[in-house]
Amino acid sequence: MNTTIFEAKGLTKRYGSSLALQDINMTIDPGDIYGFVGENGAGKTTLMKVIGGLVHPTDGKISLFGKSDKKDLNYARRQVGFLIEMPALYPHLNAEENLIFYCRTYGIKDDHRIRIADVLQAVSLSDSGSKKTSDYSLGMRQRLGLAIALLNNPKFLVLDEPINGLDPSGIVEVRKILEHLVKERGVTILISSHILNELQLLATKFGFIHHGRLIKEISAAELLKSAETRICIQTPNPALAAQILKYELQLESIVITEAGEIQIPKENTDLEKLMSILLQKGIQMEGINVSTPNLENYYMDLIGGANS
Amino acid sequence: MRDFLNGQTFYLKKDTTFRSICFIFLIGSIALLVLTVSKGGMDISSPMKPLSMAASFSLFLYFVIPMQACFFSTEGFEYGSVKNIIASGQSRTSYFMGKFLSEIKVIIWCVLQFTGLFYVLYMIVTLISGAHIGDDSLREDAIAGFTALGFNIMYLAAYSAIVMMVGMLVRKTASAIIITFVIIFGDFLLSGYLKDSSSAFLRMVSDNTLMTQILKFSGMYVKDSERVLLTSMNDYVHVGLIPLIIIAICLTVTVISFEKRDIHT
Numbered sequence: 127m128n129t130t131i132f133e134a135k136g137l138t139k140r141y142g143s144s145l146a147l148q149d150i151n152m153t154i155d156p157g158d159i160y161g162f163v164g165e166n167g168a169g170k171t172t173l174m175k176v177i178g179g180l181v182h183p184t185d186g187k188i189s190l191f192g193k194s195d196k197k198d199l200n201y202a203r204r205q206v207g208f209l210i211e212m213p214a215l216y217p218h219l220n221a222e223e224n225l226i227f228y229c230r231t232y233g234i235k236d237d238h239r240i241r242i243a244d245v246l247q248a249v250s251l252s253d254s255g256s257k258k259t260s261d262y263s264l265g266m267r268q269r270l271g272l273a274i275a276l277l278n279n280p281k282f283l284v285l286d287e288p289i290n291g292l293d294p295s296g297i298v299e300v301r302k303i304l305e306h307l308v309k310e311r312g313v314t315i316l317i318s319s320h321i322l323n324e325l326q327l328l329a330t331k332f333g334f335i336h337h338g339r340l341i342k343e344i345s346a347a348e349l350l351k352s353a354e355t356r357i358c359i360q361t362p363n364p365a366l367a368a369q370i371l372k373y374e375l376q377l378e379s380i381v382i383t384e385a386g387e388i389q390i391p392k393e394n395t396d397l398e399k400l401m402s403i404l405l406q407k408g409i410q411m412e413g414i415n416v417s418t419p420n421l422e423n424y425y426m427d428l429i430g431g432a433n434s
Numbered sequence: 435m436r437d438f439l440n441g442q443t444f445y446l447k448k449d450t451t452f453r454s455i456c457f458i459f460l461i462g463s464i465a466l467l468v469l470t471v472s473k474g475g476m477d478i479s480s481p482m483k484p485l486s487m488a489a490s491f492s493l494f495l496y497f498v499i500p501m502q503a504c505f506f507s508t509e510g511f512e513y514g515s516v517k518n519i520i521a522s523g524q525s526r527t528s529y530f531m532g533k534f535l536s537e538i539k540v541i542i543w544c545v546l547q548f549t550g551l552f553y554v555l556y557m558i559v560t561l562i563s564g565a566h567i568g569d570d571s572l573r574e575d576a577i578a579g580f581t582a583l584g585f586n587i588m589y590l591a592a593y594s595a596i597v598m599m600v601g602m603l604v605r606k607t608a609s610a611i612i613i614t615f616v617i618i619f620g621d622f623l624l625s626g627y628l629k630d631s632s633s634a635f636l637r638m639v640s641d642n643t644l645m646t647q648i649l650k651f652s653g654m655y656v657k658d659s660e661r662v663l664l665t666s667m668n669d670y671v672h673v674g675l676i677p678l679i680i681i682a683i684c685l686t687v688t689v690i691s692f693e694k695r696d697i698h699t
Contacts, residue, residue: 178521180697203523210521214514214699219448227448227515231441232522274518 129192131156131282131314132177136186139172139338146172148338149186154282154316154331159308161329162318163425169338170318171211174286177316178208190282204232207280209288213271217260221251221270224259225277232278245273248303264291272300276307283307285317289324297321301328326421334428342428349424355392356423357400360413364388367409374403392416435528438519442536451505452540455498459544463552466491467559476565480572484556485579488549490652492586496593496645497618499544503537503594504614507601514699526692534598534685541590549583578653581664585651585673589644592677593618595684602688621645629657644680647673 130153137150147169154160162170175181176188179199187194190202215224225242234241246252249269254262259270268291275283283304289297301324307313319325325332332349334342361367368380368388381389390400397416404411417423446452470487478484510516510529519529560567596617601610621643628640640646649655651673655662664670 175696175698178517179523180517180520182694182696200523200525203521206521208518208521210517211699212514214516214518216445216448216513216515218450223448227441227444228518230444231438231519231524233437233440278522 129156130154130189131158131191132316133189134173134176134186135188137173137176137183137188138185139169139176139181140184145338147176147183150335150338150340152333152340152343154314156314157308157312158331159304159315159317159329161325161332161421162316162335163322163325163332163421164318164335165429168335170335171286172338173335174208174210174284174316174318177206177284178210179203180210204278205281207275207278207283208285209268209271209275210284210286213267213274215259215262215267215270215274218258220256220258221246221262221273222255224270225273228274228277234278241277245276248276248306249273250299265293265296268292269296269300272303279311281313283313283315283317285315287319288317289319289321297324304328322421322425332421334425336429344424349421356417357390357392357395357397358413358415358417359388359390359404359411360386361388361404361409361411363409367404370403370407370409371400375400389417435532438524438528438532439536441519442532443539445509446506446536446540449506449509451502455502455544456547458498459495459548460551462494463488463548463555466552467555470556471559476560476563477568478556478560478565479568479570480575481557481567481569482572482575482579484553484560485549486575486582486653487556488552489579489582489586490654491552492545492548492582492652493648493654495544495548495586495590496648499541499590500593500597500614500618501611502540503597504601504610505607506537506540507533507598508605508607508610511605511697511699512607516697517699520697527689530598530602530688530692531685534595537594537598538587538591541587541594545583545586545590582651582653585648588674588677589648592644592680592684595681599684599688602692625649642676644676647676 132152132154134150134152137147138145139147150169150173162173164170172181176183177190188199190199191205193199193202216227219227222242225245226238229238229241242255243252246255249272251266251269251273254266259267262270268288272285272288275285289300292300304315304317305328308315317325317329326346326349329346331343331345333340359367364382364386368382371377371388371390372380375395377390377395379391383389401411401414510519510533516529520526597610597614600613600617601607604610604613622645625640625643625645628636629646631637631640646655650662650669651664653661653663664673
């Protein structure tokens with residue numbers, strides 16, 4: 127039976143007069159890597175805290191692995207690994223001792239040494255296991271937080287900005303770890319991040335949250351189909367260049383972004399002709415590139431629409 | 435719950451605050467032994483006498499253990515571990531009750547360490563020095579010693595319940611420590627200053643403070659220049675009931691509040 131991993135129905139959370147979550151309805155199915163996208167304060171962390179039982183919803187309900195009663199939910203949470211906000215580490219203990227503490231608290235019956243060695247290796251911290259976590263860098267702390275989340279062999283991982291503070295190689299490493307978990311162990315993941323390019327490489331489904339409302343859910347395949355390829359031109363005088371292109375190429379949908387970049391839909395536009403027109407008219411070009419459909423553009427368009 | 439207690443035991447073994455207070459009690463029992471020996475002879479009326487002597491010195495446990503209880507109740511919020519533990523499916527009630535039970539273990543360990551060490555060292559010094567060990571009041575000394583030991587554990591548990599309630603409500607170590615100071619010294623002042631008040635109500639308040647009961651069962655309570663001891667069954671019931679009521683109220687308030695409030699660390 128393919129039970130839904132997580133489901134929210136009419137989930138609402140109010141802090142005083144402000145609504146952190148408004149009538150959220152969403153499902154996460156087995157094998158999904160659900161990318162959660164939204165600005166700071168949009169409600170991503172609040173939703174994750176509701177899943178973890180840290181925050182009580184004002185209205186609506188959630189289910190985990192098909193369980194929605196309070197007692198059953200607590201039981202279901204044993205199959206979930208969490209990394210919410212900053213990793214919870216004891217600075218006076220080393221990484222191994224931190225992991226032993228959680229092994230004992232979670233009631234992990236296997237040989238602790240083997241399990242700890244496994245998770246430390248998975249997050250590439252095997253060499254730093256005996257180092258006090260107060261001496262860890264932010265990236266190492268994030269990775270140890272991920273190791274704690276992996277300790278109980280979770281079927282569902284809830285990760286709140288896990289690549290925060292990681293260097294580029296660390297980000298790639300975490301992506302590989304998560305891909306491995308999905309492929310080899312069939313782990314389902316809910317992940318939020320502000321590094322949208324990275325999230326796009328990983329997620330199979332995206333949810334966009336804005337001012338506490340889930341404004342759009344889309345699969346990775348749909349995202350690629352829906353967003354159009356654009357020609358992006360950087361020039362010192364975008365207004366003049368846009369006017370010329372509009373007139374010469376009869377283009378209606380030319381956009382000048384806030385950063386002063388001209389964006390033209392790639393479809394039915396001859397790139398060579400476009401460049402020769404601009405050169406003939408003496409328009410200086412600082413750069414020209416073709417942008418493939420990406421999460422960042424999609425998100426900005428969506429939020430722009432939501433704001434307007 | 436058993437797993438959680440197991441985790442807390444591991445934490446306490448590694449906790450610098452707990453290790454420090456164990457060290458303080460070690461030094462404390464040696465210092466008190468030196469003080470006792472220097473003040474008078476080593477002769478004792480029965481082999482149980484050092485036990486009842488230790489009871490009268492146990493007052494300083496009340497200035498140390500509540501501080502540790504305060505740190506212990508807020509550490510989950512301070513380091514964020516409460517977040518992982520609750521998210522792993524541990525209920526909030528068992529989280530707090532587990533913390534409280536672990537603190538009881540700490541109290542029992544500290545009281546036994548302090549009293550036991552003092553007793554053993556005192557007996558060793560007495561035997562080495564060849565001082566007289568009588569057997570005149572063996573029964574009385576044993577009853578007084580063990581009663582004080584039991585009451586000390588109960589009263590430290592009551593103090594810890596109050597302090598841990600504060601810790602769980604405030605959730606910030608620095609603020610909780612200040613309130614703990616106010617509670618300990620406030621109780622001490624209420625017991626001492628109000629005892630001779632002209633107001634019957636204030637005298638009643640003083641009579642029922644935790645510190646008054648502690649001084650009574652430790653044999654140190656003096657009123658109107660007379661030492662007041664526990665004599666009747668009523669006295670024992672009164673002294674025994676007060677901490678139990680306090681523990682019950684504090685645990686109930688904490689569990690209800692903790693169940694209702696969101697956790698943000």
